[in-house]
Amino acid sequence: MQTNWWQNAVFYQVYPRSFQDSNGDGIGDIQGIIQRLDYLADLGVNAIWLSPVYQSPNVDNGYDISDYQAINPEYGSMVDMEQLIEAAKIRKIKIVMDLVVNHTSDQHPWFLEARKSKDNPYRDFYIWRDPATDGSVPNDLQSNFKGSAWAFDAVTGQYYLHFYAKEQPDLNWQNPKVREAVYQMMTWWLQKGIGGFRMDVIDLIGKEPDRKIKENGPQLHAYLQEMNARVLSQYDVVTVGETWGATPEIGQMYSNPNRHELSMIFQFEQINLDKQSGMTRWDLKPLIPAELHAVFSKWQLALDGVGWNSLFWSNHDLPRIVSRWGDDSQYREKSAQALAIYLHMLKGTPYIYQGEEIGMTNYPITSYHEIEDIESRRVYQQRQQQGYAI
Template identity: 60%
Template structure:
């Protein structure tokens, strides 16, 4: 398959978690006007897309992923006029806005659900999924919620249970009802007409669920529903669409992102993230197995080479900070953050940068569970400590993998609260803001920020990074990740040391050269490649090999 070039092929997306980005009115919450004030900063970084986590009207049970009105803005973030101004100001800087859209479920405060629970014959009843109690008067089945406990909540007024795969305040929509599809499509077109650049579709792989057959993700009707959405909304528009698909394999990802199938631009898959979850349990963290990480990333690069498109990411609002997870947040924070950036950004796909990643923000280890705000973190702390896990052990797991690691306020400078707000923030700032912040990064020509800026510029300047082939090297090496990107004109070798020790490798003859052009490096730029190459702790570089 010959890939038809799209604007998002050489784009770099920057994700903003609005409540933690910049507070313009000093109420402790980030907001839209705060984001507007930082657009020039993002223009300097070089990104040309912002993925905006939800700013819709919401009771904020799950920080905005529980939407009560898809076509209004939560007052804590501002007004629809502010949203319109953000779209206009971003457009002036050639930056597009991707809206984060949650259509697997709504808030229990959405008008549809308020109507649905009034009576069993209400016109909106079938917008949601209801079941009778079992023979004993209890939950219909043993399906569990992602946030812990049962996925069924009893509704006293109508005597039935409704499904909530997430919080009990996030009832699942019934996508088997054509009226639900029509309502969602109409709303999506309303946003497209406003001039947005596309959608990130939250847990979209769940909309094809078949509850009675115990199928949640990747149900048999899933791709039909997505194709219908494509035809009814964004299919003929020049927008970026990315689906969040936790269980996707490369074969499934091709179904989503092969242009011939008319579904999405790309999907997020998480196989490389869950490698440090013992038996798939994020609360039982284990060390990284680098050869396993290399196999996963290589598989996705190779399998989607000519069918579909990859998203490239280390971080998002649900994940720990990558420099703490796969790098070194202490002595080698700067070189390891640069190494991880180079490793990812030189691959084929569309890179995503999560706020603060570009300055090497780290995980936070709050001393008490009372310091945390994330519903998932709080629920699992309660469930697991009640089931025998010690508070100390569960808090240690939270320090590693809690979603709040990504949600502490953006660290702009070394003033109080990291320059995020003059008021007490909704969640505490990471104490290391005094030396890890944007002001410090902009003043240091060797900072992580400028490394990201350079990587973003390289992608826009070099088609080989966007469209070139991918060939792994040192596939079984326990410390070094290497690969070659190539097209008809150029070959680029990328080598990265994932450890705090110096490592020596023997290059195959095809990669040796008396003279190379170094594109980017986090140590001294190499000018030659002999048979033996020694990489310093967390050293990484990309070089152009002779033709």
């Protein structure tokens, strides 16, 4: 049976800001990644998932993009990016870009135009609604970063939708001009020689806010099939979608090759096993190993011969797995080895988060002021307001 290259590959996620600093300014950069390519090749890495290096105000660590076709100067230049793609290619390593197209930065030219007037040509690139009859928000949709998903714009007297920070307005995928602009941008990157895309919160692009539908909207799979036909099918690339609410049945839809959507998805059922029922993912309980085994077994069986699994423990959104489910002191090394053996013996494509290969632990944060992640900061503030003893 013929397989695709990504079914036999090992992926390694690089979070550029903290990976390797090449010029001593305290910020990791693209040249630093180039310096470490031989190390990654020696590890057996076949593909690098590169977290966003695009131009961004960095409200949400680069996931608020103001220019999809420019590099954040903190990380280098487009010349550096092209050097990385070529240097990786020499070592038979593919570069997989983070595709963030559920939303943009509010500093993106599309949004700067859209908010000028109701009849601006870019207005429908985003989702705008009039206030409710009492002048409040259009409905009770909530942001994933807490609070209302609607932000008021005084220039035109309407609200715009943002499922993340208010500086991250959601794109309107029902507008074919939005989809065309995204496909052109994707093609531009693929022509530079990248090996595919990790698609950030891709299960939100089918949203229908008037019906209060966030994930897995009715047009989601049609959009992905169109994307595949217009762009992805023209290249030998990998696509992995971030899908927090996916079930095995939905996973089959995404990754069944006969449906022409994605190569695989990141599903998070196992990651939620230590979450208390009815609570947030910040309210944890001890992990029950038998439940972990049951979830992995379920996904292995559900996608066998139908789709394809991704395998991961950690990423930029999650705690270090050794600190979370292992012992990050006396048995740090043995914990890391046991977790690695468990994951890499499963069928699917493994993803290693930078530092995982050496059993890296959580950073020992001692002060709120050390927290840079926007979601973590907002949860901390909310818990203080709720009277938690901190």
